Amino acid sequence: MQLVLRLIINAFAIWLAAEWVGGIDILSPKENGTGGEILVALAIAVVFTAVNALVKPLVKLLSLPLIVLTLGLFLLLINALMLWLTAEITELVEAPEYGLVVNGFWAAVLGGIIISLVNWVLGVLVPDND
Structure with missing residues (x-):
């Protein structure tokens, strides 16, 4: 259940970054409506x-010295790179009308900051079993 809540928080954070930052877009066909998005x-x-769990720790x-x-x-740059890598992976999907688009370095940095802040604020509200 906690994993599902974390995924929903991540999805909300990515959607919020796409709404607030001009260079980040979530691609979804308009005929699918809000449910498709x-x-x-x-x-x-x-x-x-998955990118944050597998690539980011390495x-x-x-x-670490930087x-x-x-x-x-430098963690801001790492967050931006993880967002950009996510966009590149979603562009590999066969259907070009689905995915995440990040246009530019500063859009990735701003999106990474927004996603980190939203995850931090909403993560405080979700109880941890640790």
Whole structure:
């Protein structure tokens, strides 16, 4: 149940970043309506969660000296790269009208900041079993 809540929070954060940042878009056919956009956002959240679980720890480990040197600000760049990687993976889907599009470095940075903040705020509300 907690995994489903985290996926919903990630989907909401990605949708919010797509609404607020001009260079980030969620591609979904208009004839599918809002329900189709929600399903696409959930699918993007699954990919984003997998990227954060598999790739992000390795990148953080390899860039540890830069993270320490910049007092953690390099983590913003890592979050932007994870968002960009998610967009690249979703573009590999056969249907070109579905997926996440990130246009530009600064859009990825702003989107990464928004997603991190929304995950942090809503993550406080979801109880952890740890």
